[in-house]
Amino acid sequence: MFEGSTKIDVSVQKQLNKKLFIVSLILIIIGGIGSVTYIILSVLDIIWSTYLLVFCLPLGVGIGYLYLIRKNIKTVSSQIHENFYTFEQDYFNVKTLRNGKEIGNSKIYYKDLVKVKEIGKYIFLYINQASAMPIDKTTLKDDDLILLRAFLKINK
Secondary structure (H helix, E strand, C coil), X not given: CEEEEEEECHHXXXXXXXXXXXXXXXXXXXXXXXXXXXXXHHHCCCHHHHHHHHHHHHHHHHHHHHHXXXXXXXXXXXXXXXXXXXXXXXXXXXXXXXXXXXEEEEEEEHHHCCEEEEECCEEEEECCCCCEEEEEHHHCCHHHHXXXXXXXXXXX
16 A cells, blocks of 8 residues: 555646647648638639638637637636545545545546556546546655556556
């Protein structure tokens, strides 16, 4: 048995959304290039240019993703939580505090996790497709981190 903690703040949210942020930028670039091409070809009165309107879709989706990412980061920055973990061999307990008051306590079995990702200084434990519990690896001793990776079956 060992313990760790993670402050859920803007840096965690940015790390978690990094891939989605890159995808949204790519969509905006592709959509922007297609939309500008549509405008130029429409001015030149080229008939098939109307097909380029399809590029408005990735542009809109990319902008929507960026809006959601910014909204999530803003929400997290106003409501800083801290998770305290106790890791056992088959499960872990997590206690969530906000402003020093306990707002949640859960017991989660490793076998029930949907996905586990190790990104940067965090390990993200996905309890479902949309929710992840971050573990700050810097709060763990080296031996505990090796043991946690073994519990989670992470090869490193």
